[in-house]
Amino acid sequence: MRVAMLTGGGDCPGLNAVMRAVVRKGETVYGDELVGFQDGWRGAIDGDVVPLSIATFRGTLPRGGTVIGSSRTNPYKVDHGPEAVKSALADNGIDALIAIGGEDTLGVASRLASDGVAVVGVPKTIDNDLSATELTFGFDTAVQVCVDAIDRLHTTAESHNRVMVVEVMGRHAGHIATWSAIAGGATVVLVPERPFDIDHVCGLIRQRHSRGRYASIVVVAEGAQPAEGTLALQSGERDEFGHVRLGGIGDQLAQAIEERTGFETRAIVLGHVQRGGTPTAFDRVLATRYGISAIDAVHDGDFGTMVALQAGDIVRVPLEESTAELKLVDPKIYEVAEVFFG
16 A cells, blocks of 8 residues: 655654654555655645655654644645645555644544545644543653753742743643643643633732742643633734634733732743653653554554544544544642642
8 A cells, every 4th residue: 555644733742753653564564655745734735745664764763843844734724725635645646644633633634534535543732632532642741841841940939939930832721731730849720721810829829928938830821811801811813723823821921920919920931842852751652552553544444533542542533533522621630730729
């Protein structure tokens, strides 16, 4: 078979590990010829194909990012985009496509699958918010990056009796923020699932500092929102999938905290640092398992599915199920973080 791969959306530690596994088993076990569409769905629209082989992926297991590039292109927002993708597959003699991405990338894959395209999905999202799988690769790495930063910020904050606001990724779900806050010993964590009251946040900070010379760490997901009427936030432009380009809540929150409490407050935006660099051992293993399962699904002819982690096993679920709803933070996990507020 001639099998193509693409990586869509934001880059993520572990992408190369997925593709490396697909190529290794595809070549050595099934005798496949592997190719890649460069820069996500943009490459699939333009027919921008590159050959992939075992040699291509030598040394890439610990490498972040994606060697075939990515983009946030949406074929359904481009004139005749879906038709162009189908033509690119046919013109290049491609028998099956493995799409590696998150909600948006897999949403496109699901629509194409319903139109008869032979496609298998692999879940990729830093935010860990795909409902059909327990974990996505890249999440563990992102959390570790955040915790490393929080550990360092504790000491400098304590030296100056400061408040540090740490803005992390999390558009609709606060998994990174919640896990990082628990592991990093944060004073409070603010997530998109729970609108926050700025006065309550400031009360927790005052409570902590009233015990003596203390510092506070506030972890906030980029998509966290204040309760109506408590704090005004700026809005940004939107991408091709309709998502507002987030970022900036950390600075606004830091300013509001300093104004209300009088404590010197600094904002740190970790941003793309969470996406880059070496994936953790856990993410390398998970990504490798996903890649092997994806090429197996191709050869089983099990198209229109996504590989997923459930109860420790890699299973296959319908693509439409993978994007049916977002997986939000379990209230029980957030309750663990709340014990340490203030």
